Amino acid sequence: MKTKGIGGRLLKLTGLDNAVHAVPYARCLRRINGLMQLDERQLRQFQQQRLRTIVRYAYDNVELYRRKWRQAGVHPDDIQIAEDLKRLPIITKDDLREGFPDDIRSREFRRDDCFMVGTSGSTGTPVRTFVDLDKAMVDFSLSEPRYMADLPPVTVPRMVRDWLIRRNIRFMSIFVDNELAYETLYARVFSMMRHTVVDCLQPPSVHIAQLNAKKPRYLHTYASVLRNVCIAAREGGVQVHRPELIFTTGEVADPHLRALVNETLGPGLLDSYASVEFGFIACECPRHEGLHVFTWKVLVELLDEEGREVPDGQAGRVVVTDLFNRATPLIRYNGLGDYAIRKDLPCSCGRPLPLLARVEGRMVDSVILPNGQTVHPYSLTLALEDVPHLHKFQIRQERSDYIRVLLVKDRTQEGRTVSFSPGGAVGQSILGRLRTILKNQVKVELETMEDIPKSPGHRKHATVVSLVRRD
Template identity: 30%
Template sequence: MYASTSSCKTVHDLMTMPDALRSLSPRSSVTDIDWPPVLTRDAASLFALLTELDRTPSLNDDEFAAAQGRQLQALARHASQQSGYFLERLKRSGLNADDLCHPDSLRALPVMTRQEVQANGATLACAQVPESHGPVHETGTSGSLGQPVIVKRTGITQLFWNAFTVREHRWQQRDLSARFAAIRADLPSEGARVDDWGAPLNLLYRTGPAFALASNRPIDDQIAWLDSIEPRYLLTYPTNLSELLDRWETRGHGLDGLAQIRTIGETVTDALRERVHAVLGVPIADTYSSQEFGTIAIQAASDELYHVMAENYIVEVLDDAGEPCAEGQTGRVIVTDLHNYAMPLVRYETGDYAQPGAPGRGPRGLPTLRRIMGRKRNMIVIDGTRRWPSLNAHRYREVAPIEQYQIVQTTPETIEVRLVCAPLTRAQEHELGDIILEALEHPFRLTFAYYAQRIPLGRTGKFEEFMSLVA
């Protein structure tokens, strides 16, 4: 018996329905093959890796550490044969490649700084890379205080980056059929619409449309653009988000239909999370990443911890003496990439500061970070020591309608206060200065600079509310 036309239509309707179950099933790579999906090439590799990553919670602690150790040793053996500078690091430490056989064994190898990578990049890079690791490419970081770093990466490192990107979408349980908007640097200033959320997600899933706008557009233009497209998810920088919140608060309502905000590139404070919840009633999902490594840690919908992507990285948080930090203690972030066979970044000091989570593995079978604090340049220098500054920023509008601010330590004893507002009177400058100095707890000499619209962004398109130029 053949199915009737009406019954065939019903089946087709069910197949194309954008329900939650279907959005989590991979799309077929082969034209006109819908079920079961047939995955090829990049999609097949990505799905296979995601399937393996799903096994992480089933490993016990010994199995997990042993797996990391095996991959660390394999990397060390390759790097000792192909990277002159890595071999030199081993010899200086009295080690050979096989000594790096467990995550704890890394402690015997001194930390590698950004300056070392800059000075020794040519000999740190591997002379040969296995062909199976895919093409080698270079990526550059802007670097703090003008210290760019060039890093070589491979197709395999990109595969892991892609897998962790998809994992983050899964863990956040997003509705992939919804509208997604991004406001960040290097996007079209006039705005753009594309049919899906882009790579790597579109390799595996059908999604709704995505919209893009440059973050240097005036905030009022951004508000109007967001109102016109009504996205369910918005990705942007924390400082840009703060300005959007100012406008939404002023007009008395936020963005209709918004379910979540994704933040990138800058530090997310507890105050910003609370403000977003108060104004918009939605959560923030943050990602910790870098150009050198890709996605290092992600958050899940179930908690606010940063879960380290430890299948690809060994992440240490160390104090000034080089010892592991206790839970909640702020320290330097040191990262080892287990799969970069083009340039061995082993115990590389990122320049970031963070607080580790509880010892061991967290609720998703991975080590955790409690908080990403920022970079060294976001710490103030007082009497030769660095500390995280308090700015009392919530009180600035008690003095004047300040639209934007930036506090910059230009010398050990001088602070420049950059403001977007009408120039303050001498009395207002003194009043604002008292608020700032009370928070900083040091008698800095203050200077004031005024901007008509927005304070210029940094070289990477990011904005920092506090920055120290003191080495």
């Protein structure tokens, strides 16, 4: 969404644009507070009502769904309850990429009426989509620690105080910070929050300095950022401010990371399951018994290889339906590429939201240069997100001075004619970008493949793999 006209620009200059969005944000907070209080029966009723509404909306307004559902012989009237979803075809990343922009954006939204967001490439297959303001407000609200951690909210007076003083602030995030990043969209909507964003592509020393300078009570970031911060602090003998609560997202928070964070930053780590396409999907309970799925916001299926729902306790591929986004509705989308296990027991916290016992998600390593400098993996994946006809990739650091990049072309007619050869224009562009990021300290080779091999014991391939270890 763009600021329109002289009046819009004046609002932004004076900071009054924050006031414009403050009222709908406050309404959204109240609404979500009510949704989080629903019991199991009320949650199911709300979910099914939203499902019927979004299915009808997608059919009436989005060309991708109208075409695919007609081909499958399915009509919105056939979808009344969650169990009916299996009648609808799966939507893939290729569907979004091939339909972008006009076939995936609702005809009710012009380009300037919504936000275009894009993945960081952490899955190895970047994609872009559209989000409307109402849907974005829901995710802004869910970043509030009151809902899952039972901690005080970030109020408007507190927001103003933090903007003026910028020390002992309530909230800070360390994420990709560009115009497509959904994680930092809140700071583009509420300009008063710009100071709370730190670019994850900066070195860990900058992250540590910002943590110590601003002393946030809550921190929201990627697991890979936390790992780099903890290692840099330990190696440098540096004391780091300890936030009361740390939310991780976008990557798996494994037991090794939890132990590292507990030693360096304290015990307040909660994992969340989120993506650019959906925003928040689930969040870890403070009792650490699993991740509560926001069933009033998303509908999560866990499917086997034949597309059937797996029993509780077994791993299934994650397929998600968003119940709120109208700019690009996502219904039965499997493009996250994650696997999860549903827990059959209720949580002792008493919340009726169902639990995921475990998510096997994105796997990314940081790259260590020969001079010891750490390069965040998203610096590399973002450099490949707009390469034409690149379907998926893997960046493999096999020695400190050697990286091999595995590339898979898409299967379109145009893709067959594209070459990723180091001597071609596209190959030269890829090499130039990566060498610049790696400060010409590393030899980079490109290799075009039919597919990316998966790591033993994993159902998906890691996007950035480093065999050079520091911890």
